[in-house]
Amino acid sequence: MQTLTELNDQFGIPHVLVFAEGKGGLLCAQITTEACTATLYLQGSHLVHWQPAGQKPVLFLSDRSNYAPGKAIRGGVPVIFPWFGARTGARTDGPMHGFARTQLWQVAFAAVSGKDLHLTLTLGPTDESRGLGYDHFRVAYELILGSTLTLRISVVNLDPEEHAGTPMHFEEALHSYLAVGEPEHLRIYGLGQTEFLDKTDGFKRKKQTDDVLTLHEQTDRPYLNTTATVTVEDPDLGRRLVVAKQGSKTTVVWNPWSELAAKMSDFPAEGWRGMTCIETANAAENGITLKPKEAHTMEAKISVEPFSGSATERTQ
Numbered sequence: 001m002q003t004l005t006e007l008n009d010q011f012g013i014p015h016v017l018v019f020a021e022g023k024g025g026l027l028c029a030q031i032t033t034e035a036c037t038a039t040l041y042l043q044g045s046h047l048v049h050w051q052p053a054g055q056k057p058v059l060f061l062s063d064r065s066n067y068a069p070g071k072a073i074r075g076g077v078p079v080i081f082p083w084f085g086a087r088t089g090a091r092t093d094g095p096m097h098g099f100a101r102t103q104l105w106q107v108a109f110a111a112v113s114g115k116d117l118h119l120t121l122t123l124g125p126t127d128e129s130r131g132l133g134y135d136h137f138r139v140a141y142e143l144i145l146g147s148t149l150t151l152r153i154s155v156v157n158l159d160p161e162e163h164a165g166t167p168m169h170f171e172e173a174l175h176s177y178l179a180v181g182e183p184e185h186l187r188i189y190g191l192g193q194t195e196f197l198d199k200t201d202g203f204k205r206k207k208q209t210d211d212v213l214t215l216h217e218q219t220d221r222p223y224l225n226t227t228a229t230v231t232v233e234d235p236d237l238g239r240r241l242v243v244a245k246q247g248s249k250t251t252v253v254w255n256p257w258s259e260l261a262a263k264m265s266d267f268p269a270e271g272w273r274g275m276t277c278i279e280t281a282n283a284a285e286n287g288i289t290l291k292p293k294e295a296h297t298m299e300a301k302i303s304v305e306p307f308s309g310s311a312t313e314r315t316q
């Protein structure tokens with residue numbers, strides 16, 4: 001495990017990148033650049049805060065979140081790997097949404113380029129992952145923190161047997177919790193004519209026929225086979241959040257709404273009114289299979305634009 005002293009000696013950048021003890025004694029990186037402020041916990045490589053200069057925070061973070069070894073943080077951008085949701089298939093053991101979000105990641109690189117901080121963390125096999133059957137892999141997670149946020153996750157199958165080795169199958173998600181106004185006022189563009197699994201209705205496969213998605217109840221939808229940029233118009237906060245992506249064919253829209261929120265011990269009862277997740281993912285039939293030595297990269301880019309319209313002004 002990298003100690004605080006080692007982290008600050010090797011990667012610290014005065015006034016820009018400081019490693020410190022965060023909530024629950026967990027190690028975190030505190031970031032202040034000309035363009036933004038941000039906080040990332042090394043457990044889970046979990047970005048919990050990103051705020052471009054002159055903007056309100058872009059990521060929702062639950063004020064009832066756990067901060068403890070082995071427990072997932074609620075909010076920010078959990079890194080989901082190597083399965084999405086409950087594990088399915090030949091083995092069904094292991095935690096919901098995989099082990100990556102509760103493992104301690106290693107800091108591998110930090111540098112300022114222009115107004116952005118580039119930060120890379122890596123995760124390799126651990127006792128827990130080996131016990132769950134993941135022995136030969138490495139994940140690199142590169143964050144570019146500035147006036148926009150770029151999150152890039154690369155996975156390589158390191159099976160030593162190049163030809164006779166085992167293909168590695170996985171799912172992944174950058175589970176971004178967007179901080180928004182009243183969810184019913186949002187207009188979400190980019191998912192028209194796209195099929196999704198409705199997890200609130202027994203995983204039934206359905207199709208969104210409208211160009212714009214509005215939310216009125218608990219929503220839990222992996223949209224499949226889509227590479228589209230998603231735009232969230234938020235009249236309450238007067239901004240448009242744009243989630244663009246590469247190497248991703250699944251987009252998940254999740255809002256627990258009142259009933260599920262009330263059942264979540266780490267979520268404020270009214271928290272669902274200030275968040276909606278737009279997740280950049282490869283899940284279900286879009287899961288990735290890598291031959292030995294193969295790698296795959298998925299990227300999400302989140303940006304903020306001003307928006308002065310009302311919730312009902314635009315129909316695209």
Ligand SMILES: O=P(O)(O)OC[C@H]1O[C@@H](O)[C@H](O)[C@@H](O)[C@@H]1O
Pocket residue numbers: 072085096097175199220221252254279
């Ligand atoms: O409570 P967790 O494990 O962080 O998951 C939160 C939600 O994450 C979403 O991505 C899933 O589609 C939902 O089904 C799930 O409830």
